[in-house]
Amino acid sequence: MLQGLPSKEQRGWTRLLIHIIIIAVALLMVYPVIWLLSASFKPTSEIFTSAGLLPKVWTLDNYFQGWTALDYSFDTFFANSFIVCLGAVVGNVISCSMAAYAFARLRFKFKALWFALMLGTIMLPYNVIVVPQYVLFKDLGWVNSFLPLIVPKFLATDAFFIFLLIQFIRGIPRDLDDAAKIDGCNHLTMYIRIILPLASPALATTAIFTFIWTWSDFFTQLIFLDDQSVYTVPVALRTFLDSTGVSSYGQLFAISVLSLIPIFGFFIAFQRLLIEGVATSGIKG
Amino acid sequence: MIRNPERPARKEAQEIRQEVKRSRGLKLSSEGKENLAGYLFLLPWFAGLILLTAGPMISSLYLSFTNFDLLSAPVWVGLQNYLAMFQDLRWLNAVKVTLIYVFLSVPLKMVFALALAMLLNRGLRGLAIYRAVYYVPSLLGGSVAIAILWRQIFDTSGLVNQVLGWVGIKSATSWISSPNYALGTLIILAVWQFGSPMIIFLAGLKQIPMEYYEAATTDGAGKLNRFWHITLPLLTPIVFFNMILQMVGAFQAFTPAFIVSGGTGGPVDSTLFYTLYIYQEGFGNLHMGYASAMAWILLIAIALFTTIAFLSSRYWVFYQDERK
Numbered sequence: 079m080l081q082g083l084p085s086k087e088q089r090g091w092t093r094l095l096i097h098i099i100i101i102a103v104a105l106l107m108v109y110p111v112i113w114l115l116s117a118s119f120k121p122t123s124e125i126f127t128s129a130g131l132l133p134k135v136w137t138l139d140n141y142f143q144g145w146t147a148l149d150y151s152f153d154t155f156f157a158n159s160f161i162v163c164l165g166a167v168v169g170n171v172i173s174c175s176m177a178a179y180a181f182a183r184l185r186f187k188f189k190a191l192w193f194a195l196m197l198g199t200i201m202l203p204y205n206v207i208v209v210p211q212y213v214l215f216k217d218l219g220w221v222n223s224f225l226p227l228i229v230p231k232f233l234a235t236d237a238f239f240i241f242l243l244i245q246f247i248r249g250i251p252r253d254l255d256d257a258a259k260i261d262g263c264n265h266l267t268m269y270i271r272i273i274l275p276l277a278s279p280a281l282a283t284t285a286i287f288t289f290i291w292t293w294s295d296f297f298t299q300l301i302f303l304d305d306q307s308v309y310t311v312p313v314a315l316r317t318f319l320d321s322t323g324v325s326s327y328g329q330l331f332a333i334s335v336l337s338l339i340p341i342f343g344f345f346i347a348f349q350r351l352l353i354e355g356v357a358t359s360g361i362k363g
Numbered sequence: 364m365i366r367n368p369e370r371p372a373r374k375e376a377q378e379i380r381q382e383v384k385r386s387r388g389l390k391l392s393s394e395g396k397e398n399l400a401g402y403l404f405l406l407p408w409f410a411g412l413i414l415l416t417a418g419p420m421i422s423s424l425y426l427s428f429t430n431f432d433l434l435s436a437p438v439w440v441g442l443q444n445y446l447a448m449f450q451d452l453r454w455l456n457a458v459k460v461t462l463i464y465v466f467l468s469v470p471l472k473m474v475f476a477l478a479l480a481m482l483l484n485r486g487l488r489g490l491a492i493y494r495a496v497y498y499v500p501s502l503l504g505g506s507v508a509i510a511i512l513w514r515q516i517f518d519t520s521g522l523v524n525q526v527l528g529w530v531g532i533k534s535a536t537s538w539i540s541s542p543n544y545a546l547g548t549l550i551i552l553a554v555w556q557f558g559s560p561m562i563i564f565l566a567g568l569k570q571i572p573m574e575y576y577e578a579a580t581t582d583g584a585g586k587l588n589r590f591w592h593i594t595l596p597l598l599t600p601i602v603f604f605n606m607i608l609q610m611v612g613a614f615q616a617f618t619p620a621f622i623v624s625g626g627t628g629g630p631v632d633s634t635l636f637y638t639l640y641i642y643q644e645g646f647g648n649l650h651m652g653y654a655s656a657m658a659w660i661l662l663i664a665i666a667l668f669t670t671i672a673f674l675s676s677r678y679w680v681f682y683q684d685e686r687k
Contacts, residue, residue, distance in 0.1 A: 093485070093487070096485060096487065099482065100479070100482055100483065100487070100493055103479065104497060107496070107497065107499075107555065108496060108499060108500075110516060110522065111500075111503065111509075111512075114512045126520040126521075127520070127525070128525070129522050129525035129526050129528075129529070173407040173411075176404045176405070176407060176408070177404065177405055177407070177408040179404055180401045180404035180405045181405075184397050184400055184401035184404065185394070185397055185398070186397065186398040186400075186405075187398055189401070192405065195412065196408070199412070199416055202416065202420075202662070203611075203614070203615050203658065203661055203662055203665060204615070205615065205638055205658040206419075206420060206423055206655075206659060206662045207415070207416060207419035207420055207423060208419075208645075208658070209422075209426060209645060209651050209654060209655050209658070210418070210420075210423050210426065211415060211419050212646075213422075213433070213651075214414070214415075214419070216433075230411065232407060233407050233408065233410050233411025233414070233415060234407050234408035234411050235411045235415050235416065240408070264400075265396075265400035265404070266400075269404070290502065294503075294505050294506035294507070296505075296506075296617070296618045296622075297617050297618065297638075297642075301646060311507075312506065312507040315511065316621075316622065319511055319622065320626075327515055330511055331511075331512070331515075334507075334508035334509075334511050334512060335508070337506065337507070337508045338503055338506065338508050338509075341502060341503060341506070342502075342503075345495075345498075345499070345502055349495055353494060353495065353498060356498070356559050356562045357562050357565065357566035358566065
């Protein structure tokens with residue numbers, strides 16, 4: 079951006095100052111997270127007395143004790159979380175891309191009406207439908223299983239991703255469709271052979287955000303999972319917090335760190351894709 | 364197949380398709396087939412819409428006029444649930460807490476997001492790294508793990524008080540156990556996640572043509588003038604978009620209040636978010652009818668605020684002609 083007409087030297091100083099401000103704010107922001115990591119290696123007594131980053135006494139006890147602190151060990155909870163996330167990702171990618179293909183490429187009756195309804199559901203507060211959904215899943219005998227968390231994803235209930243995929247598919251040149259039609263593609267083969275491969279960046283964004291949101295989702299998992307054997311990580315962490323309280327912050331921190339690793343891993347691996355996803359579509363964080 | 368360059372490919376393809384169809388003697392027209400395909404591809408979404416969205420909406424609207432404890436059949440009580448709300452002190456308090464939360468956290472978050480986006484949008488080196496670091500809290504912030512961390516940070520001997528000790532301020536306040544400060548800690552948690560609106564602002568700032576600034580500078584406009592008369596007006600569509608997104612999200616915040624207050628909404632209901640109260644009434648006390656009525660009021664409130672925002676946008680959101 080232009081700076082009026084300052085000298086080169088002045089501009090250099092301004093730039094340095096801006097760098098310093100940005101770095102200071104960044105440090106302030108990530109400090110709690112880094113401190114969480116360091117505190118997870120401290121004995122609990124030290125957590126409450128040292129705000130510094132280097133533990134005086136290094137220990138892995140928090141991790142070992144925390145891992146087995148509940149009736150089931152965290153093996154179970156992490157496995158459960160992964161199963162739920164995997165199911166949700168597969169469900170969203172298939173069902174949302176199908177709906178998006180229809181909306182972006184096909185002409186059918188009342189399309190405008192269905193499209194408007196689809197957009198309308200994006201902003202719908204989950205609280206409005208949670209009670210009847212609970213009753214429905216309870217009647218089906220699905221409470222205390224992963225089905226209430228996975229099946230809705232196969233029915234394209236995350237309309238936001240449909241919208242995201244529609245936007246992307248609309249950007250794919252139609253010449254390709256026409257060429258494929260000449261080669262004898264029907265609507266199904268077109269979807270599988272042309273649209274899906276070309277939409278892979280948007281499908282990846284869908285998959286990654288579905289994973290991250292499902293991994294850190296708490297409300298639905300809290301409602302539908304009652305028995306410790308089916309707990310996911312967030313629900314288990316909450317139970318852990320309730321059962322121990324202040325006395326074992328070290329262990330709580332250790333498990334918290336582990337619970338953030340998958341999200342962080344995805345972030346490191348797909349940083350560019352994630353940030354572009356936010357920038358172009360306004361996905362919330 | 365040789366393509367005649369004068370004929371549009373689509374038309375050609377259509378003709379060929381029709382030809383193929385004629386030769387196969389199919390009954391379904393091309394339009395009919397496309398229509399059917401459209402509905403088949405939407406089948407999962409239709410099932411979801413009916414079974415998991417529209418059906419439950421109608422059902423919860425009905426339940427909101429009943430007493431329903433999940434075990435016995437719902438009993439029709441008319442408007443009783445809705446009327447009871449306005450005499451329910453906890454409900455009134457939840458409304459107050461939620462409104463304070465929404466109308467403090469959203470503007471603060473937006474101001475931080477815009478300020479940092481402005482700083483970052485100067486062609487600085489390392490932009491990608493800064494952007495990524497600022498985005499981390501948005502990514503992690505909604506998790507139970509971070510809420511647990513927050514609980515410790517603002518506790519009696521938590522991180523905040525320890526850091527205050529470094530600068531010589533002795534504080535033994537447990538911020539999360541104080542009715543005056545507990546909600547504040549949750550607002551800080553929300554504002555901490557300003558990274559994602561910041562990224563959206565950054566994308567918007569990049570769209571503003573440099574020529575505007577150059578022209579303004581030639582006309583002698585200072586920095587502040589350029590911000591007020593170029594940057595901010597051109598950014599209003601994005602401010603609007605971010606605002607709606609953040610507001611709708613903030614009205615439905617649940618996890619931080621639940622974890623930090625241990626599910627109670629305490630101390631003295633000072634962090635009783637609206638959704639937390641719905642949860643307590645519905646799934647704690649099995650007042651499912653009352654919970655449904657509260658949820659409908661939430662829906663109406665969100666719709667109302669969104670409508671107000673849209674109506675007001677005529678007066679302050681500036682769309683460039685080509686975007687109209």
